[in-house]
Every structure is written in structure tokens, then in C-alpha cells.
Amino acid sequence: MASPLSRDTSNSVDEIHLRKLDRNSTDKFTKDIFRQQDNYTSFVSNLENAVQFNGYNLFLKYKPKFQLRNKLLLYDAVTGSRHNYQPSKDGKILMTRWLEFQLPEMYEKNTKTQHRYESNVFQYESEKNTNDNEIDVEWYLNFAHNDLFLYYGSSLLAQDELQVLECLQLASIREFLVADPSHFSSYTIENGQPRPILISNVERVINLDTENIYGNRFAHAPQDVLFKSYKYLKPPLITNIIAIEAPSGGQGHYDLSTIRYVISECYTAFKAAKLLAIKTYELNSKESFDETKTVKTIIHTGWFGCGAYGGNHSLMLILQLIGAQLADVDKIVFHTVSRGFDNEIAKADEYMTKLFEGNDKDKMTVDDLINKIFKEKFEWGESNGT
Structure with missing residues (x-):
């Protein structure tokens, strides 16, 4: 059993009911995370760290700290008299950090991984699985900075910052990480190696329409435009997050090491999501897993590394899909924002075929x-400046 934490009420960790991985004992928490899945023992050593919070206490103890006026306006509207948002008192959040997995030796032509494209942004709506014997667990990428959620309170509103603004508990996680770095590293890359961070069971409390306020425009948006752009979600939607950072700033042709890095990073993150599926389902549903059923892992992603980082659109689709196939996930959904990238999608599909x-x-x-x-x-693109 994991070593008990101090019961001193001055201990901020104890106040948020944190459950932490213990490497020095036979850890029931680890077994609870992996649930005796097939071949799970070969991946246990790659679980670098894990913590479990009471999401309500976390939010009260580690309040978000937005610096930008417009973000403060939204935060005050959501948590103040307009909506009075507070997280569910019995919701639990699991955060895990993973060491890089060794890539499989072989890549097979025939794979069970399905993929599709949607010309929209993340909808956070559950897939409609008509098979009563299957349970879907869905994950959404956070196109992270190497220091997790570092700029959430700043003037920027790119994909990373948008996700935190919609899921306010993510801001509290950042404040927890900053308050005591000894409990959990905030870095998604360490010594040049990927360290994916997965967060299960956070509440998405607003839906923000970014058509007129995305990127650098957000900071200058008038208050009336800002308030017309969001919808308060009651009850909140439950979501699960995969945080990884893409390579950036390349020029010319992609080199071997960058291609390998992206495949390995995606494989590690997506395999971790698959390993966490049962535990995550139980956190999402607050129900015990029915072992007569089959759990399916679905990854939602998009133009990972293709905005400010200047990645090649077609190549980043290809590498993410290969990572998903190697990880044996059931489905990967690419949200491509609009129909303006049909040529890049066609090129990626043709290459895979x-x-x-x-x-x-x-x-x-x-x-x-x-x-x-x-x-x-494949050649690097150019940053779009967001």
C-alpha cells in the first residue's frame, strides 16, 4: 500500500486528498491504475509518477491566476454571480506522467486502428457506440508547451490556453505544480525525451466559440463580443487530456531524429491512454467497470505542431496515425478546423495507402x-504566429 501522507492540516497536499505513487512498496495505487490488463507489467516501470486529487478541493485550494483582463472577465463570470461554478465535490482527477516507451520492432500493414477527419474543432461530445458490450473512453490532445500550461493566464489564446480556459481545473493543476514541484514534474519533455502527461476526468465548464477571438485577437476583444462567444455548460462535460509538445522551428527537410521523436512521443502517449482506459472510465462514470464488456480507446487530435510551431500538415497527420496504430488504439479522430486543408489530408492518406x-x-x-x-x-512549414 502506498505510504500514507501526513495528516497535518497545514499540509496543502493532504487538504486536496492527494493519492500518490509509492515506488518503495507494493503499490495498490499502481494496480488500481493498470487493472491487471494483458501485458501491463511490461509498462509499469514507465509510469514515472501518478497523483489523484479531489477535484473540488483542488480547485478551492489552488485558485486559477489569470493575468489577462479578458480571461479574468470570463473566469469571474463563470465562478461569480453569473454562474457560480464549483466542481463536483466527489469528482476525482488522476494525473500521470510517463517515461518514453520503447517502440515496437515491427509495423504491420493491417491494423485495427480506424481514423477519420472532421472539419471542425474539438466538440467534446462522446461517440455514439451502439454496441452495448463496448465502452468508449475518449481523450483530447493538449498541444502543450514543454512546461505544462505555463502560459494559461497570458494574453495568448491558442489551443493550449483555450483548453485551460474551458476546463478551469487545469489551471488549478498548474498552480499545484508551481506551488510544490517536488510532488510532480510539470515538464512534458526532459533531457530531450518525451514525458507525456495524461489527466483523467476534468470538467469542461464553458464552450468558447473562437471564430472572432482566437490567437492574438483574444486580448483585444470587447467585453460584449467576449460574453457572446461563450456558453456555460451545466452540467459540465467530463473530458480526459493528453499533453505532449511537438517539435518546433525546423527548416528544410525533416530529419530522421525528428520523425522518430514524433512517432515515439505519440506512441507513448496513446499507449498510456489505452493502459489508463479502465481506470479513466471509472473516474468518468463513477461506476465500477463491468469486466464482461470491452473498453475502446479513442484519441481526438488535430494539427499537432502545425500552428505556431510550423510543422508540415500532411506529415504530422501521418506520424500521429502511425503512433496510434503502433499503440493499437481503436480510433483516432483528426479535427481539421475547416475544409481548407483537403489537399494536405489527401496527401497524407495517399502516402499511407x-x-x-x-x-x-x-x-x-x-x-x-x-x-x-x-x-x-517532407518539408517544414512556417509558423502562423498564433
Whole structure:
């Protein structure tokens, strides 16, 4: 059993009912996270850290600290007299940080991973699974900075900051990380290696229509435009977050190491989501998992690393899809914002379709796959400035 934390009421950790990974004992918390899934023991050592919060107490103890006037206006509207938002008192949030997984040796042509494109932003609406014997657990990417949620309170409103503004408990998580870094590292990259951070069971309390206020425009938006842009969600939507940072600032052709990095980062993050599926379902639903049913993992992503970071749109679709296939997730959904990227999508799909041309086998080594992608000479794009 994990070592009990101090019951001193001055201990801020204890006040938020934190449950923490204990590497020095047979840890029931670890077993609770992995739930004896097939082959889970080979991944236990890659769970670098895990903490579980009472989401209500976390929010009260670590209040969001928005610096920008417009973010403060929204925060005050949501938590003040207009809506008086408070998180559910019995909701639990699980945060895990993962060491990089070793990539599988082989990449197979035939995979169970489905993928599709939607010309919209994240909708956070659950898939409608008509199979009563299946349970879907859905995850949404946070296109993170290497220091998690670092700029959430700033003037910027890109994908990362938007997600925090809509899911205010994420801001409280940032304040917890800053208050005592010894409990949990906030970095999604360490010594050049990916360290995905997954957060299960946070409340999305507003839906913000960013058509007229995205990016640098947010800071200058008039109050009336701001208030017309959001919808308060009652009850809140429950969501699960995968935070990883994409490579940035490249020029010319993508090199081998960058291609390998993105595949490995996505594989690690998506495999972790799959490993957390049962535990996350129980947190989301507040119900015990029915072992007669099958759990399905769905990843929602988009133009990861293609905005301010200047990534190649087609290549980043390809690499995310390969990461999902290697992780054996059930479905990956690419939210492409608009129909303005049909050519980039078509190029990615065409490349994946022809991947095994000239190969009479139905699999290749991952090393050969990475070399094959490298030889295609995908080029970096340009930052869009958001």
C-alpha cells in the first residue's frame, strides 16, 4: 500500500486528498491504475509518477491566476454571480506522467486502428457506440508547451490556453505544480525525451466559440463580443487530456531524429491512454467497470505542431496515425478546423495507402518505416504566429 501522507492540516497536499505513487512498496495505487490488463507489467516501470486529487478541493485550494483582463472577465463570470461554478465535490482527477516507451520492432500493414477527419474543432461530445458490450473512453490532445500550461493566464489564446480556459481545473493543476514541484514534474519533455502527461476526468465548464477571438485577437476583444462567444455548460462535460509538445522551428527537410521523436512521443502517449482506459472510465462514470464488456480507446487530435510551431500538415497527420496504430488504439479522430486543408489530408492518406507498395510482405521494421518516411523529404512549414 502506498505510504500514507501526513495528516497535518497545514499540509496543502493532504487538504486536496492527494493519492500518490509509492515506488518503495507494493503499490495498490499502481494496480488500481493498470487493472491487471494483458501485458501491463511490461509498462509499469514507465509510469514515472501518478497523483489523484479531489477535484473540488483542488480547485478551492489552488485558485486559477489569470493575468489577462479578458480571461479574468470570463473566469469571474463563470465562478461569480453569473454562474457560480464549483466542481463536483466527489469528482476525482488522476494525473500521470510517463517515461518514453520503447517502440515496437515491427509495423504491420493491417491494423485495427480506424481514423477519420472532421472539419471542425474539438466538440467534446462522446461517440455514439451502439454496441452495448463496448465502452468508449475518449481523450483530447493538449498541444502543450514543454512546461505544462505555463502560459494559461497570458494574453495568448491558442489551443493550449483555450483548453485551460474551458476546463478551469487545469489551471488549478498548474498552480499545484508551481506551488510544490517536488510532488510532480510539470515538464512534458526532459533531457530531450518525451514525458507525456495524461489527466483523467476534468470538467469542461464553458464552450468558447473562437471564430472572432482566437490567437492574438483574444486580448483585444470587447467585453460584449467576449460574453457572446461563450456558453456555460451545466452540467459540465467530463473530458480526459493528453499533453505532449511537438517539435518546433525546423527548416528544410525533416530529419530522421525528428520523425522518430514524433512517432515515439505519440506512441507513448496513446499507449498510456489505452493502459489508463479502465481506470479513466471509472473516474468518468463513477461506476465500477463491468469486466464482461470491452473498453475502446479513442484519441481526438488535430494539427499537432502545425500552428505556431510550423510543422508540415500532411506529415504530422501521418506520424500521429502511425503512433496510434503502433499503440493499437481503436480510433483516432483528426479535427481539421475547416475544409481548407483537403489537399494536405489527401496527401497524407495517399502516402499511407502506398506505404507498402513494392513490399510483398504485410509488415516492415519500424526502423525501415522511419527511413522510408525520411526519404520522402517532407518539408517544414512556417509558423502562423498564433
